[in-house]
Amino acid sequence: MxxxxxxxxxxxxxxxxxxxxxxxxxxxxxxxxxxxxxxxxxxxxxxxxxxxxxxxxxxxxxxxxxxxxxxxxxxxxxxxxxxxxxxxxxxxxxxxxxxxxxxxxxxxxxxxxxxxxxxxxxxxxxxxxxxxxxxxxxxxxxxxxxxxxxxxxxxxxxxxxxxxxxxxxxxxxxxxxxxxxxxxxxxxxxxxxxxxxxxxxxxxxxxxxxxxxxxxxxxxxxxxxxxxxxxxxxxxxxxxxxRNNDQPFKHPLIDPYTKDNWEDAQLVAVKDLPRTGQWIDLSNTNDSVAVQFRQRFPLLVKATQPGSSLQIRFNGRLAGLYDLVGPGCGQYDVTIDGQAAKSYPRFDRHAVYYRSHYFFLPLLDAGPHTINLEVSAKKLDKMAILKTGDNQPGNLDKYKEDACYAGWLLLLGSLTNQNK
CATH class of the missing domain: 3.40.50.1110 (SGNH hydrolase)
Structure with a gap:
């Protein structure tokens, strides 16, 4: 899409x-x-x-x-x-x-x-x-x-x-x-x-x-x-x-077209990041959502308690999250380097079912940064959001939970000491 x-x-x-x-x-x-x-x-x-x-x-x-x-x-x-x-x-x-x-x-x-x-x-x-x-x-x-x-x-x-x-x-x-x-x-x-x-x-x-x-x-x-x-x-x-050209050669890695290209992009397992609050490790469980996405997220965690958080300390220029959006999802409140928090909803007008999704935080100056992703206490008006789409809500019970899932950290840079 x-x-x-x-x-x-x-x-x-x-x-x-x-x-x-x-x-x-x-x-x-x-x-x-x-x-x-x-x-x-x-x-x-x-x-x-x-x-x-x-x-x-x-x-x-x-x-x-x-x-x-x-x-x-x-x-x-x-x-x-x-x-x-x-x-x-x-x-x-x-x-x-x-x-x-x-x-x-x-x-x-x-x-x-x-x-x-x-x-x-x-x-x-x-x-x-x-x-x-x-x-x-x-x-x-x-x-x-x-x-x-x-x-x-x-x-x-x-x-x-x-x-x-x-x-x-x-x-x-x-x-x-x-x-x-x-x-x-x-x-x-x-x-x-x-x-x-x-x-x-x-x-x-x-x-x-x-x-x-x-x-x-x-x-x-x-x-x-x-x-x-x-x-x-x-x-x-x-x-x-x-196919007329079949003479093998090694492709030279010439000077880049853009010096700020994303060749240093990497996935980091969120399961290994410091966490506070009540996070459930869904790896190797029979949780229906985890089973559905196990190939994409073999290491998946979930939190429903507001205030539960993930902490990221890294040296680089960009961070994001590869996660899930769905009927039982809420939103993250994210702070970067101690600035005012911004909300990132994990629910949208298509969220009558679960699907993998991702979001990026703002591009930063290269250097050390600290990010906190916290399960928000603010409630989303899920029915109002769904009305902006074309899908019927179905069973309303599946919308009661306000969970945040996390599978992979998306990182341009490298993690620093997570215990400071």
Whole structure:
């Protein structure tokens, strides 16, 4: 789901759009080969074994979609190769969370190729920094790992894309791709062509348009047999060109495009942080919420008592929390370096069910900082919040609790002595 534009995000889009008017990369091309995927194709042609990581949002995570379809194509083209895939798609998230979870979700499994798909969900002011952080983390871990950026499309992008120009997040990613010689594939070119010819409807129900292709039902997520198929066909066309380069080499980690990139992003288990009050360790329990999210949060803690807190002392510039939002959630009161507390609700208009979520605290000057995340005593008007959405509340009992969950600390920097 695309991120809602805040004032900062809007400023990013405006400034990047103005820059795009003279940017040589700001044109729709189905693929840009650059340095290609030589290590991947050399290993593929030799029979592997090899691993492909698909790193993105819900469009990548979708079962039976372009991820599964493209793996099947590789297997058909190279039947002697042993191909394993990593599904590292997390719905509703962009490269800002991706750069933190990359090591755990992708690099720990030593991929030979990483497809990176975040253009639809990205929209904050740090796309250059987060995408570059992803690239540099990958090549620091293994300079022989190949990378390919892929761009999916959403309905809100159409007015820009139909002018032959890139959506601002795509253009930011192209800056990084060009700097590092990374190939990129625009998966939506054929979608736009068919839309222009009147042969495709971007959003609708298939039975309402029997003589046309219906791309999606919600203006974002492609239907498996139409939208995802068109995405796969675009990727295949690009791969047929990219496979001509199969001379292996190690990717050099050149000077960064942005000196403040997020290559130092890391996940820290919240379970290991100092805590006050009553926190429940849900690891290895049968708690229904913990079981549902155990793969994402193997170390999950929960507190319902107001005043229970987590303390973070670190040397760096940014901290955030990777946690849960849901019907039984309340909010955190957060203080940074002793300043006035600010509330961070862990409930929203979609919170009729539990889902993983995350939030960042304000970017700070690099240096030592102390942060306190406290379970708030302030009650949220959950029914009023739900009325701003489209979901029915259902059983009201599930909203009675005002808990805060915590799984991972998101950190640009490093922890300092937590016992001071």
């Amino acid at each position: 695309p991120l809602r534009l805040t004032g900062v995000m809007l400023l990013f889009f405006v400034s990047l759009s103005l820059h795009a008017q003279t940017d040589s990369l700001n044109s729709m091309q189905e693929y840009r080969i650059r340095q290609g995927l030589p290590n991947f194709f050399a290993k593929l042609k030799s029979g592997g074994p090899l691993t492909i990581a698909y790193f993105g949002g819900s469009i990548t995570a979708a079962s039976g979609g372009w991820r599964d379809q493209s793996v099947k194509w590789f297997q058909q083209q190279y039947p002697q190769a042993q191909i394993k895939q990593i599904n590292a798609g997390v719905g509703g998230t962009g490269s800002d969370l991706g750069v933190f979870r990359l090591r755990r979700d992708v690099l720990s499994q030593q991929p030979d190729l990483v497809f990176v798909e975040f253009a639809v969900n990205d929209g904050g002011p740090y796309v250059h920094q987060t995408m570059e952080g992803i690239v540099r983390q990958i090549w620091k871990a293994n300079p022989s790992t190949d990378i390919c950026f892929v761009y999916t499309v959403a309905g809100n992008m159409l007015p820009v894309l139909q002018q032959g120009q890139l959506w601002p997040t795509m253009l930011a990613m192209e800056h990084i791709a060009q700097h590092y010689g990374i190939p990129s594939v625009q998966l939506g070119m054929q979608v736009l062509a068919l839309l222009k010819e009147g042969k495709l409807v971007f959003q609708g129900k298939p039975d309402q348009y029997p003589d046309k292709l219906v791309f999606s039902g919600d203006n974002i997520h492609p239907n498996t047999t139409t939208g995802h198929r068109l995405y796969t066909e675009a990727l295949v066309r690009a791969m047929q060109q990219l």
